[in-house]
Amino acid sequence: xxxxxxxxxxxxxxxxxxxxxxxxxxxxxxxxxxxxxxxxxxxxxxxxxxxxxxxxxxxxxxxxxxxxxxxxxxxxxxxxxxxxxxxxxxxxxxxxxxxxxxxxxxxxxxxxxxxxxxxxxxxxxxxxxxxxx
Numbered sequence: 677x678x679x680x681x682x683x684x685x686x687x688x689x690x691x692x693x694x695x696x697x698x699x700x701x702x703x704x705x706x707x708x709x710x711x712x713x714x715x716x717x718x719x720x721x722x723x724x725x726x727x728x729x730x731x732x733x734x735x736x737x738x739x740x741x742x743x744x745x746x747x748x749x750x751x752x753x754x755x756x757x758x759x760x761x762x763x764x765x766x767x768x769x770x771x772x773x774x775x776x777x778x779x780x781x782x783x784x785x786x787x788x789x790x791x792x793x794x795x796x797x798x799x800x801x802x803x804x805x806x807x808x809x
Contacts, residue, residue: 717736717757717759717760718734718735718736718757718760718800719733719734719756719757719760719762719782719798719800720732720734720754720755721734721747721753721754721798722751722752722753722754723747723750723751723752724753725752725753725785725786725792726784726785727753727754727755727782727784730746732744732747734798734800735800736760736761736762736800736801737800737801738799738801738802739799740798740799741797742768742796742797743795743796743797743798748768748796749793749794749795751764751786751792751793751794751795752785752786752787752793753783753784753785753786754783754784755781755784756778756780756782756800757780758780759780759802759803759804760779760801760802761777761778761779761801762778762782762798762799762800762801763775763776763777763798763799763800764778764791764794764795764797764798765795765796765797765798765799766794766796767796767797768796769797770797770798770799774791774794775791775795779803
């Protein structure tokens with residue numbers, strides 16, 4: 677009987693601890709998905725080479741981001757922080773790839789990649805929780 681009570685208590689303790697970890701993990705995920713990214717964790721695109729000119733920040737939330745009208749088709753550089761990956765598209769729905777997989781530090785000279793003045797939408801995501809293959 678004592679063993680049964682002990683075993684039940686131990687299982688309850690493990691379940692409560694697991695639930696606490698699960699809640700913490702879920703809270704972290706929801707916080708990230710709610711768009712609470714520090715500026716240092718956001719990608720920034722620029723209208724001019726050398727990462728100058730008009731700038732626009734993009735959250736790594738895994739969603740397709742339509743560039744503002746004044747920057748659509750006018751991006752010439754991007755700064756991408758560590759742990760973030762951005763994909764650039766020539767359409768407004770992230771369906772027609774221009775450049776896939778831009779990582780830290782990005783590039784401030786899109787003309788070198790022959791992708792300047794073409795992007796209309798961008799998809800950035802947090803790559804820190806994906807396992808390496």
